[in-house]
Amino acid sequence: MASFVIEGGHRLSGEIHPQGAKNEVLQIICATLLTAEEVTVNNIPDILDVNNLIQLLREMGVTVAKKGIDSYSFKAENVDLAYLESDEFLKKCSSLRGSVMLIGPMVARFGKALISKPGGDKIGRRRLDTHFVGIQNLGADFRYDEERGIYEITADRLQGSYMLLDEASVTGTANIVMAAVLAKGTTTIYNAACEPYVQQLCRLLNRMGAKISGIASNLLTIEGVEELHGTQHTVLPDMIEVGSFIGMAAMTKSEITIKNVSYENLGIIPESFRRLGIKLEQRGDDIYVPAQETYQIESFIDGSIMTIADATWPGLTPDLLSVMLVVATQAKGSVLIHQKMFESRLFFVDKLIDMGAQIILCDPHRAVVIGHNHGFKLRGARLTSPDIRAGIALLIAAMSAEGTSTISNIEQIDRGYQNIEGRLNAIGARITRI
Numbered sequence: 558m559a560s561f562v563i564e565g566g567h568r569l570s571g572e573i574h575p576q577g578a579k580n581e582v583l584q585i586i587c588a589t590l591l592t593a594e595e596v597t598v599n600n601i602p603d604i605l606d607v608n609n610l611i612q613l614l615r616e617m618g619v620t621v622a623k624k625g626i627d628s629y630s631f632k633a634e635n636v637d638l639a640y641l642e643s644d645e646f647l648k649k650c651s652s653l654r655g656s657v658m659l660i661g662p663m664v665a666r667f668g669k670a671l672i673s674k675p676g677g678d679k680i681g682r683r684r685l686d687t688h689f690v691g692i693q694n695l696g697a698d699f700r701y702d703e704e705r706g707i708y709e710i711t712a713d714r715l716q717g718s719y720m721l722l723d724e725a726s727v728t729g730t731a732n733i734v735m736a737a738v739l740a741k742g743t744t745t746i747y748n749a750a751c752e753p754y755v756q757q758l759c760r761l762l763n764r765m766g767a768k769i770s771g772i773a774s775n776l777l778t779i780e781g782v783e784e785l786h787g788t789q790h791t792v793l794p795d796m797i798e799v800g801s802f803i804g805m806a807a808m809t810k811s812e813i814t815i816k817n818v819s820y821e822n823l824g825i826i827p828e829s830f831r832r833l834g835i836k837l838e839q840r841g842d843d844i845y846v847p848a849q850e851t852y853q854i855e856s857f858i859d860g861s862i863m864t865i866a867d868a869t870w871p872g873l874t875p876d877l878l879s880v881m882l883v884v885a886t887q888a889k890g891s892v893l894i895h896q897k898m899f900e901s902r903l904f905f906v907d908k909l910i911d912m913g914a915q916i917i918l919c920d921p922h923r924a925v926v927i928g929h930n931h932g933f934k935l936r937g938a939r940l941t942s943p944d945i946r947a948g949i950a951l952l953i954a955a956m957s958a959e960g961t962s963t964i965s966n967i968e969q970i971d972r973g974y975q976n977i978e979g980r981l982n983a984i985g986a987r988i989t990r991i
């Protein structure tokens with residue numbers, strides 16, 4: 558298990574480029590299974606979750622070629638269906654949340670998919686009902702093999718249908734869309750998730766020959782087609798990384814420019830940081846964050862304490878609440894952070910309390926943060942990263958703290974952030990990997 562040693566108290570300065578979006582690329586790579594032709598994908602981040610998924614596709618028989626520093630082509634001409642039944646394949650799926658999105662393309666194109674319980678962050682219950690019910694609505698049979706702990710989904714030819722999802726699941730919507738594009742007839746998905754990740758997937762599929770309308774809304778209509786073709790796709794910048802950098806700049810009183818952020822696809826993220834009092838400017842497609850000695854959390858118009866809560870898109874993504882919580886510890890004022898979607902994502906606040914932050918964990922979903930207004934610095938500490946976003950939040954805390962901190966289990970951070978210490982050290986951080 559690797560660790561980061563972080564010398565706190567150094568300001569950052571300069572430009573930083575966000576990587577390609579992890580949660581988009583996981584969908585896009587799975588979608589390449591829907592055609593026997595070549596699909597080239599650009600701006601792929603070099604991170605653990607993505608590299609593991611690419612390797613999984615290789616082992617499934619997909620021809621994967623590295624075309625450039627961040628470009629790969631995928632040609633799923635000969636997929637080894639027998640390998641998909643092997644314990645080795647199933648074990649690998651279980652360490653990767655993104656693997657759940659192999660189901661839709663596999664059932665649609667090959668009539669069969671097997672999958673073990675997918676991995677990913679341990680941040681509370683993460684049910685898959687929406688995925689399975691949706692694919693069942695398209696006519697697939699679904700069986701859970703309790704002994705092997707695997708799901709087996711089979712279908713002859715999927716049949717389009719109307720469905721109202723019980724929740725706007727991001728990966729669930731992606732899975733159902735990927736299954737429906739090759740189904741017979743028309744599928745309508747109401748209460749579909751519409752994060753930029755899903756929008757980008759739908760745009761890719763349309764370029765491959767699919768007929769999807771309603772993109773960016775929660776009502777998708779998909780007219781099934783006989784087959785899909787090869788194309789090219791460029792992944793958007795990672796909006797969670799962009800938000801993480803905004804928070805990092807504020808906490809360390811740094812002046813930075815985040816380059817080529819695809820501002821129009823950031824939704825409510827910039828405004829949510831502004832509500833914490835952080836100044837930021839859109840400059841073309843960059844975000845400029847000036848050095849700020851202090852930032853004051855807004856109140857609601859009636860004067861009551863601000864709540865920052867997650868919601869399905871176009872609401873605030875839950876993946877940035879851990880960062881916003883950390884940033885609030887040095888703000889002027891108080892805020893209630895309400896993580897509605899996940900049950901175990903706020904427990905890392907205990908570590909921040911050890912570092913000197915003033916936080917009351919009200920229950921597993923809600924924490925009140927009383928900011929220090931930079932009057933009292935967090936203390937360096939020995940920390941461990943419980944999940945990817947708590948990991949980056951703790952890194953931000955350590956970068957702003959007095960003294961040296963150690964964060965262990967940084968594989969969690971590596972799942973989603975490319976060469977994070979190299980990129981941050983280039984603009985002034987002092988982070989060593991040991």
Ligand SMILES: CC(=O)N[C@H]1[C@@H](OP(=O)(O)OP(=O)(O)OC[C@H]2O[C@@H](n3ccc(=O)[nH]c3=O)[C@H](O)[C@@H]2O)O[C@H](CO)[C@@H](O)[C@@H]1O
Pocket residue numbers: 580581583654655682683684724725726727728729869874875876897898899
């Ligand atoms: C690989 C990937 O893309 N992971 C993202 C994806 O996970 P994933 O697709 O697994 O998450 P889901 O959208 O299915 O749901 C996330 C959680 O929110 C709950 N829920 C969801 C929708 C809803 O309307 N109400 C509700 O309560 C679910 O029960 C679940 O506990 O979306 C999550 C929610 O944005 C993000 O945190 C993850 O980073």
Ligand SMILES: C=C(OP(=O)(O)O)C(=O)O
Pocket residue numbers: 579580654655676677678876945946973
């Ligand atoms: C929860 C996340 O990832 P995953 O869904 O892959 O666990 C995340 O990206 O914040």
